[in-house]
Amino acid sequence: MADLPNKARVVIIGGGVVGCSVAYHLTKLGWKDVVLLERKQLTSGTTWHAAGLIAQLRATANMTKLAKYSQELYGNLEAETGVATGFKRCGSITVALTEERKEEIYRQAAMARAFGVEVEEISPSEVKARYEHLNIEDVKAGVWLPLDGQGDPANIALALAKGARQGGAIVKERIKVTNIAKSGRKVTGVDWVSDDGNSQGHIACDMIVNCAGMWGHEVGRMAGVNVPLHACEHFYIVTEGIQGLTQMPVLRVPDECAYYKEDAGKILLGAFEPNAKPWAMNGIPDSFEFDQLPEDFDHFEPILEAACNRVPMLAEAGIHTFFNGPESFSPDDAYHLGLAPEMDNVWVAAGFNSIGIQSAGGAGMALAQWMTDGERPFDLGDVDISRMQPFQGNKTYLFERSKETLGLLYADHFPYRQKATARGVRRTPFHHHLKEQGAVFGELAGWERANWFANEGQEREYQYTWKRQNWFENSAAEHRAVRENVGMYDMSSFGKIRVEGPDAEAFMNYVGGGDYSVPNGKIVYTQFLNRNGGIEADVTVTRLTETAYLVVTPAATRLADQTWMQRHRGNFNVVITDVTAGEGVLAIMGPNARKLLEKASPADFSNAVNPFGTAQEIELGMGLARAHRVTYVGELGWEIYVSSDMAGHAFETLWDAGQDMGLKLCGMHMMDSCRIEKGFRHFGHDITSEDHVVDAGLGFAVKTQKDDFIGKEAVLKRKETGPQSRLLQFKLTDPEPLLFHNEPILRDGEYVGYLCSGNYGHTLGAAIGMGYVPCANESAADVLNSTYEIDVMGTRVRAEASLRPLYDPKSERVKV
Template identity: 70%
Template sequence: MIALPSSARAVIIGGGISGCSVAYHLARLGWTDIVLLERKRLTSGTTWHAAGLVGQLRASQNMTRLAKYSADLYTRLEAETGLATGFRQCGSITTALTTERREEIFRQASMARAFGVEVRELSPQEVGDLYPHLNLEGVVAGVHLPKDGQADPANIALALAKGARSRGALIAEGVKVTGVTRAEGRVTGVDWAQGDETGHIAADMVVNCGGMWGRDLAAQSGVTLPLHACEHFYIVTEAIEGLTELPVLRVPDECAYYKTDAGKMLLGAFEPVAKPWGMGGIPESFEFDQLPEDFDHFEPILEKATARMPLLARAGIHTFFNGPESFTPDDRYYLGEAPELRGYWVAAGYNSIGIASSGGAGMALAQWMEDGEPPFDLWEVDIRRAQPFQRNRRYLRERVTETLGLLYADHFPYRQPATARGVRRSPLHEHLKARGAVFGEAAGWERANWFARDGQEREYRYSWGRQNWFDNQREEHMALRTGVGLLDMSSFGKIRVEGPGALPFLQRICAGQIDVAVGLIVYTPMLNRQGGIESDLTVTRLSETAFLLVVPGATLQRDLAWLRRHLRDDLAVITDVTAAEAVLPLMGPKARDVLAAVSPNNFSKVAFPFGTAQEIEIGLGLARAHRVTYVGELGWELYVSTDQAAHVWETLVEAGEPLGLRLCGLHAMDSCRIEKAYRHWGHDITDEDHVLEAGLGFTVKTAKGDFIGREAVLRKREAGLSRRLVQFRLTDPRPLLFHNEPILRDGHIVGQLSSGNYGHALGGAVGLGYVPCMVRGETGAEMMASRYQIEVAGCLVDAEPSLTAMYDPKGERVRA
């Protein structure tokens, strides 16, 4: 037995590829007092039976950055450690059997070019040239990524472990962590057991790399880690004479992937309806184990595969494998420090892409632990996106039956999950449902995305073209622009900060001037030390000592964690009051007329100016009206206690009918906001985007005194901008934009769109994206003088650029 120390800087729990990568990268940063504890033997959970596919292209630039890092790491790891990783850049091919899938993979190819990944679109014949064993019947296109590869997962993990040990890390097998200890909201160490022996290691940081054990381990410490194991199937054939090394092949329309290895063929599946496993917990004895065969479950995949790959029909099956892997509710893994417990870090839930992801994830997490902040925007995988209710095991079991299959399903824009729905509902949910609402989900909230007409089907028909709700969105969009629309945004996160220290606290963490008169609303970011945008919010001063912060529903847990992290000794209390109030945005040129019909209050421009909040009477009740907008029109957000929400909604709808009031959904709100060039946190603005380069310098008040990020703002003002956020409108009204489409400046790719939607009032698709300056401090006029195009599924479309909002650039309609 290895002698375990009594203390360490960090203890890593779990000896799969994730834990080994974190240990390796912390050791590379010079951390020597690291301990990795593995309950059985290294790789014995999931890593040992992974298929070992290493693809570089992911759904965003930073996820691609991490996957590319993994591939580069595995290439050099063998030379560094002397252990063979089996990594071969044999390339990969993805095929399309439908025109919709062709659109998807061609859009992915465009995205790859924007991210600097080598890629080539293929005709069916070119697919056959690269993969001669493939039956090309029904194949309409393909995409080839020549630098993708495959590897030996267990050997990679062992090489990472050896590299960590050589730099001073201690790795102990056969040691089970029985608990994580804590005090005053912080981790203090771990308790462990090895046979009959027990002990404790004091530590400032603990990293949960427990894979499918990670959820229950986290729950012991009150940490939410929503993941669930599912059965994952593949077969390996007997040796096939003449079978040479070929690219990894994915046929997502048949839920299958293929890889060759030592003259054998591996066929794996991501079936549409998965089999959750381990609902009652993972057996204590589980080690290098596999689950019982279920040939009936796998047979539909195999039947299609033998038709697609005829050589399989002639090959014997050497291995039928069924092993568990962990999946998450949104098919994205978890990284970062848990918001519930300082010093408790997570790297888990890899959704069957752990080999491709763990190299980069380990690097990013180690750097995050070293610096106290992520090395770049990692919101997609940030543990702070997890919602507390998602620790519910029934919810997880139901959701992961779907998410495994979604890996190979068509990744249509606006696709909504079908399972485990209805958990979080607005008090107006049934009212909206009765009026034709079609709901989407965000952070568990059911939100009305669009409203069906009488007789129209109330469900999505997904496509890469104009979906079945496109005309509904246009009508709702134009109602907001020309008449009046009513939305339900009760999902907004609402945080009260109050107490004698509330004002100085908010002044320190907000970039805007918060010391304003009672009743004023301040639009402000919260910045990090680099001037990146940690949060995008409004702060309303309710009294001398009480403030209401309104944030996106999806970022509520993240924003609460940021606030609490920086509270220090301030005499202030932070309270999540999201469920206490419904929010009804009433927007459009006729909004004032509707309110005048239901309230005796004065809504004139003078009595109720933009950027202010007042309590109003409405119908028989009361509400707090905020004169702000996210659609770019005259309007008010009405904050109503949940018990009065139904009454206020009914009152508004009845009064609005003679004025043509229309119920509107989130799709229309988003298309309106993008016409107005309003930023969306997580897409257009993130913690990696400097507030000045995002075009939000007007929200920053450096003259007020010190605040987080102030020095970075002053430095950037002095040095000049290196890029700017630009709005684009396609001159051809037919193509659609979503996000990540490449931006070309004078014929060269310079970036990609951060968001996109259809601008119904502007007559074409509209997007936002960052464009680098040719030289630091390049003027706006010089930037606008170039020719811009957007690449849409391989086709170049001319685009009109603008540094100011194309719709109502002076904000006259908002302040009417």
């Protein structure tokens, strides 16, 4: 009989490195009654065959913080548990074989400095000095991270498991979870059976954590939650022993899709090839345990051929092992962490995209803290599972997308790069109209969105580069149309959530920072705050009737924002419904927006009848619509909401009316370049759950005279102390360099932060960035009375800094 309790505080499903890390960190925080169940043997899924590369630098500051934590943890685990982790800081080198890749790795090096990671750009000869076996014939440059390392994946997991046991956790192997019992939005327990079938039982629990790796999708469905991931084949070879080969740095040659690791006098060569091979479309075999997949030497041969040229000693070394093992990949190459939106006590840590070893320590720590406090310890938006859309659990979608996501790990990470696979799932009502007019689409949360419009005869595709891309001038023309005349763009993908019921006003006043006790038709720009005053959502709320509001959210955060409201509904008598697909939305923006609308509708669009921040029902052509007078581009304008059945007619009516006015169709790139000139915040970049609303310069949107609302105390406290940092807008004094995000900010020659967003300001004539500067006990004047520079690819560029919008600081243009 398996010696298992019949009740636990938490059941962790999956005994790979991630599950062991979650158990370890929960016990470190004093949790009792922690049970970890592994279907076969610990590490027998993916962990055992991982390459064990442990890098510090990730794409964002918080992901880097977690990776650095993993390193520090693994360095100390052996002393704590007595289990050797094989962890050693051997350093890592990434080399560029093209000028484009050189810019990418140099920008990454600049970003590393902003994140506090030790890094050095090195020349080809310096690369050779650190990796003598490398053919540097066409190497352009390299980046050296001396504190990167490598470790023994299985032993790291076993050390974490031992540490968890020492902390009181029960870790049981050969116990498979066969069913998860649920009641409403909560799980109540798990049914289990032993591997030999001789014993079975039920554990009642307060919550579960899905750490099932490749099985995460299947376990998620048992729990009633969506965990989009798919297994792919991952190849590497290990050579025979090479005489005289000593410890070498980890080497990455992304232009050849390859990485190299020295281990015990042998070389491990692994690949992230551009066209991956998804595996187990019909499910993972129940018997899978430490299994290898069939060899496919033809698939790996191009990687090996390039590698023998790059590291010539490989051509002389015999192959000891040709390995093919499965690993799970998510639709966007970021792992899944956090509280699943569909249930209120199902946590997830899965889908680690070949970086499970370097991520597991930090992910386990962050999740354990989140589970303990009930709030994220810091912004985890990059990996929060609530970013995943329900349709992304579709198996056909996952199969198609996973072919691409494995290879994207080593592909050029160009700005604005679009996914090529699994496209066309979600289309707005205006899709075919926009396509006919030359739209070039990008994808966000599955939505096909017109990002820019090609000219007649121009290729309708992205041509990627770190310089000005092929659509730069197209977007500039769209930008000028909105600033100088009138433009129209599709905003249908933005989330629309209807909140209605007798308690709708009271509920909105509790969940949001604004004042929603307003007349029907009034639009309130507002934030949802957490207890610390951090920003959980950035939305506009329109009062439709006495008992109904429309909450408009960014497309990517609709599910997260709706879930936030649902979880704070309490005893309020309201119904919260996603109505995104029910209405199409066309934004009409620019100095001549009123003139265009007056041609298409008999409604009164004057300031007297329809002032800024109000909505009205209108006739449009032969149909009906609702006109919201708001703007995200800093110009006079309206967002026209029309039911999906009349959307085509609405587009044709407005398009025809604008033909003699020079109406221009515009895309999302234009919207972003205009909003950054105006200093409007971008949720997920400029404002996140760890950015205090006062520091973000949005204190004006919080009405503290209201009765209790979420975050009120934190806002009052920060208004007393003053901001601890300020969100500044920066304009480069040199019009040539481009900004994207994460470029370091220097204040009087010292690194003080990094840009959270960047784009080109076509009206202002230079790249514009936004970023936080620490300012505890400093006035606004003190902050501005400094010299600022932005580090662009290792070059410091002078920048003008401003707290007020650089474009139309008094917002006079939006209210004419």
